[in-house]
Amino acid sequence: MEAQARIIDFEFADLLKLSGLTFKQLASILREKGINVSPAMLCMIKNGQKNSHPLKEQIKEILKEYIEQSKEEKETIKFLTEAQRRMLSVLEATYEDREFALIVGPSGIGKTYIVEKFAEEHEGVVIYKVAKAMSLGDLLRELCKVLKLPEWGTNYQKFSRIKESLKGKKMLIVDEADLLADESPNRFLRKIEIFRELANVCAVVLVGLPELDEAIYANVKSYIYSRMGYYAYLKEPEPQELIKYCELKGIKNIRQVAGASIGRGYFRYIDKVAKRAKKIGEELALSIMYAGKR
Structure with a gap:
């Protein structure tokens, strides 16, 4: 054949x-x-x-x-905004000096994107994303899970394993750390104390919304502040930064989309429009975006 x-x-x-x-x-x-x-x-x-x-x-x-x-x-x-460059500077300084740091800023300005970008480019970085309404035990159990450690035992046993494991790491980044906030000031303080203590063995950065800064200011003891090495309060993107990002994402109605993104997720909003536009067209994509209360 x-x-x-x-x-x-x-x-x-x-x-x-x-x-x-x-x-x-x-x-x-x-x-x-x-x-x-x-x-x-x-x-x-x-x-x-x-x-x-x-x-x-x-x-x-x-x-x-x-x-x-x-x-x-x-x-x-x-493409990096001024706020994102500032955030990278704080992460770099904290990483090099093995400090305890706080970074806060509005939702949708690229905090998680910068966290992931930094972790990709630096060895020994662990990212832990906080879940809503966590007890101290839940927090320690989730940290064990992220570090691939046994989850059994008392809180002290779990914490000891976490601390020992992080001795072999360079940095722990706690993303969405505003979710650590608690109705009980004492519970909130204990959660923050966990990370302050872990900052003795590796760099630790808390990243979240401005509410995190307010909660720390209202509830945390002065000795926690004395351990903070670096800090950044990130501002909203400038209009020209939103316009530039729209251009990079191939948006046609640049000013309309850039304007609509303000206060509604900024870069996350633009990403959604760009993604939908490729499938259903930009006009229809814009029409299905939530525009707030009528």
Whole structure:
């Protein structure tokens, strides 16, 4: 039986190369979109052995979309607001000096984005995201989970394991730390004391909304303040920063979207509009965004 001639689709090969994805990574992305193609099958498509595969054209479109999105993300990564640069400076100083620090700012200005970016670029950084309405025991149990430690035992035993584990780390970043606030000032103080004590073995940064700063000022003892090494109160983005971000995200109605984002999530709002616009068009995307109480 005569072997079937291989017809290599050079466009597919070029797109795969431009994406920088391995067959395994591409297969994973396709799975998320409901397309089940094995890495081996992708290899065969690239080599021309499965040139007539019914999903090949769809896979090529997904590759093009991935490449375009990657370019956009690279441009966005270069963009930093004044507040984000200030936040990075505090994180860097805290990391180098192994200090206890506090960073607060409005929702949607990129605090979590900067936290994740910093952790990617620095070794030994642990991110812990606080959950709502936590008791001290819940807090310690969740910290154990993040650090992959046993969760059994008394609060003291859990804390001892956490402290020992963090001796091998450089920094603990507590994101959404405003959720530590408690109706009981004593409970809130005990939670903050946990992180103050952990700051003896590695750098610790509390990151949250301005309410965190207010709660600490109202409820925390002066000896906690004496341990604070660095602090940043981040302001809302300037209008020109919102406009620039809209440009980077490919928004057409730049001033409308930038204006609408103020007080409604800022960069998070713009991200949502940009994401929806790619699927349903910008006009419709804007029309379905929550505009507040009528």
